[in-house]
Amino acid sequence: MRLLLRLRVACHTTLFISRSLMTTGASHSKGRLPDMTEVRDRLRAIVGASTNWSDHVQVMEERKSLQSLLASKQEVLPPRKMKDSYIEVMLPLGSQPQIREKYLNVYNNVRFGRILEDLDSLGVLICYTHTKSELRQTSPLSIVTALVDKIDLRKHLIYPDSDIKITGHVSWVGKTSMEVKMHMLQLHDGAFSPVLDATFVMVARDPENKRPAFVNPLIPDGPEEENLFKQGELNKTRRVDFSTASLLKTAPTADERQVVHDMFLNTLDQRTVSFRSRILPPNSVWMEDTKLKGLEICHPQERNIFNRIFGGFLMRKAYELGWATACSFGGSRPYVVAVDDIMFQRPVEIGSLLFLSAQVCYTESKYIQVRVHSEVSDPITREHHTTNIFHFTFMSDKEVLHIVPQTYGESMLYLDGKRHFDATVKSRNGQNGSV
Numbered sequence: 001m002r003l004l005l006r007l008r009v010a011c012h013t014t015l016f017i018s019r020s021l022m023t024t025g026a027s028h029s030k031g032r033l034p035d036m037t038e039v040r041d042r043l044r045a046i047v048g049a050s051t052n053w054s055d056h057v058q059v060m061e062e063r064k065s066l067q068s069l070l071a072s073k074q075e076v077l078p079p080r081k082m083k084d085s086y087i088e089v090m091l092p093l094g095s096q097p098q099i100r101e102k103y104l105n106v107y108n109n110v111r112f113g114r115i116l117e118d119l120d121s122l123g124v125l126i127c128y129t130h131t132k133s134e135l136r137q138t139s140p141l142s143i144v145t146a147l148v149d150k151i152d153l154r155k156h157l158i159y160p161d162s163d164i165k166i167t168g169h170v171s172w173v174g175k176t177s178m179e180v181k182m183h184m185l186q187l188h189d190g191a192f193s194p195v196l197d198a199t200f201v202m203v204a205r206d207p208e209n210k211r212p213a214f215v216n217p218l219i220p221d222g223p224e225e226e227n228l229f230k231q232g233e234l235n236k237t238r239r240v241d242f243s244t245a246s247l248l249k250t251a252p253t254a255d256e257r258q259v260v261h262d263m264f265l266n267t268l269d270q271r272t273v274s275f276r277s278r279i280l281p282p283n284s285v286w287m288e289d290t291k292l293k294g295l296e297i298c299h300p301q302e303r304n305i306f307n308r309i310f311g312g313f314l315m316r317k318a319y320e321l322g323w324a325t326a327c328s329f330g331g332s333r334p335y336v337v338a339v340d341d342i343m344f345q346r347p348v349e350i351g352s353l354l355f356l357s358a359q360v361c362y363t364e365s366k367y368i369q370v371r372v373h374s375e376v377s378d379p380i381t382r383e384h385h386t387t388n389i390f391h392f393t394f395m396s397d398k399e400v401l402h403i404v405p406q407t408y409g410e411s412m413l414y415l416d417g418k419r420h421f422d423a424t425v426k427s428r429n430g431q432n433g434s435v
């Protein structure tokens with residue numbers, strides 16, 4: 001928090017921000033922070049996005065000419081500090097009641113899916129701020145969301161009638177990728193208190209979104225920024241380790257194999273001497289019976305500034321299906337407590353059919369771990385591709401049933417769910433498990 005306050009003061013010198021009135025510059029000195037509409041308008045201006053879908057081919061053609069503006073190597077780009085990309089925006093739910101409707105759920109709280117959309121847009125704007133050139137308004141870069149590394153919720157409820165502030169900045173930079181940290185706070189009794197912390201990774205691509213493109217280096221300034229930067233390095237290593245140990249590539253550990261075998265034995269019918277007759281243990285549900293599915297037609301209305309489907313929209317749809325799955329399973333209102341490792345594997349084209357499939361893959365105490373798989377299909381060629389895997393952790397009001405896998409594939413989903421649960425909720429609450 002101390003770092004953020006320092007950054008906030010330092011932001012008055014940030015040229016891009018103050019010139020574009022995006023945040024702590026002129027608009028802030030008059031006491032007003034930009035809102036999400038201004039964030040999206042600014043993003044459209046930065047990439048020169050068309051407002052009419054009928055113009056999109058021509059606009060993409062025009063963007064090709066920006067290819068020559070890309071840096072040939074990272075070293076020629078001026079280094080930036082964390083404060084250079086620092087942005088504060090307001091979601092004025094309290095002071096502008098007319099915007100509430102879009103954010104409301106049936107319980108008269110804020111829809112988390114809408115917050116995911118706002119975080120995604122803001123994260124991209126933060127990266128454009130980091131890579132901003134003083135010489136021109138339009139950026140040759142196409143900056144896309146590669147990963148939602150983690151979102152930790154500190155509050156279960158977000159109120160629909162109090163102003164929300166979101167702050168963020170680039171916290172680590174590779175060659176073409178940038179880690180962004182964002183914090184959301186809500187006004188209570190005259191002071192802003194933390195609601196969630198989010199870490200995203202964005203990747204810069206060329207104007208046609210075909211190849212990676214270099215981004216400005218980041219030089220940490222002072223011990224606090226150095227710590228954040230080191231944490232960014234560690235996050236990268238952790239992601240590589242997690243992916244190397246993926247159950248899609250590597251066998252489960254000895255402890256995990258024991259978990260699976262114990263569950264298997266627990267489902268054998270003791271009256272028959274057979275590995276085939278399986279019975280559901282008490283207080284349990286077969287994993288197969290927790291599935292919910294959805295379909296979206298990817299209309300132009302949901303496009304992003306690069307004429308692909310907006311990542312925030314994909315997250316909102318996956319989250320809402322995940323929530324419905326947890327709700328149907330748990331039989332009471334679930335609260336999201338963590339989101340992690342949402343990897344955007346490939347862009348979703350306008351016109352595709354998007355198939356979403358959610359299932360509960362792990363439970364412990366009151367916690368429900370839901371996995372949502374999304375794949376697209378071209379309705380003409382019928383080609384199918386996985387685009388994302390989403391992991392959401394929910395908490396129910398009461399203890400929930402155990403999940404029991406029946407097949408080897410489901411057992412791997414169970415272990416993967418357990419790994420995600422351990423990496424988010426367990427590590428936050430302490431390994432000795434005060435879940």
Ligand SMILES: CCCCCCCCCCCCCCCCCC(=O)SCCNC(=O)CCNC(=O)[C@H](O)C(C)(C)COP(=O)(O)OP(=O)(O)OC[C@H]1O[C@@H](n2cnc3c(N)ncnc32)[C@H](O)[C@@H]1OP(=O)(O)O
Binds near residue numbers: 049175203304
């Ligand atoms: C009515 C008016 C209408 C107007 C129209 C506009 C309407 C707009 C509405 C407002 C919306 C505002 C939109 C704002 C934009 C939102 C962004 C999106 O939607 S984006 C949409 C959603 N997102 C998408 O669609 C993205 C889909 N995914 C992809 O395209 C690719 O998988 C990729 C580009 C992400 C990576 O490609 P790949 O070939 O694997 O890449 P390489 O091997 O070449 O490595 C390059 C660098 O990337 C790193 N890296 C890679 N993966 C990861 C990872 N998982 N984790 C971490 N890092 C990762 C890797 O380490 C390397 O880093 P470095 O060492 O160089 O530093």
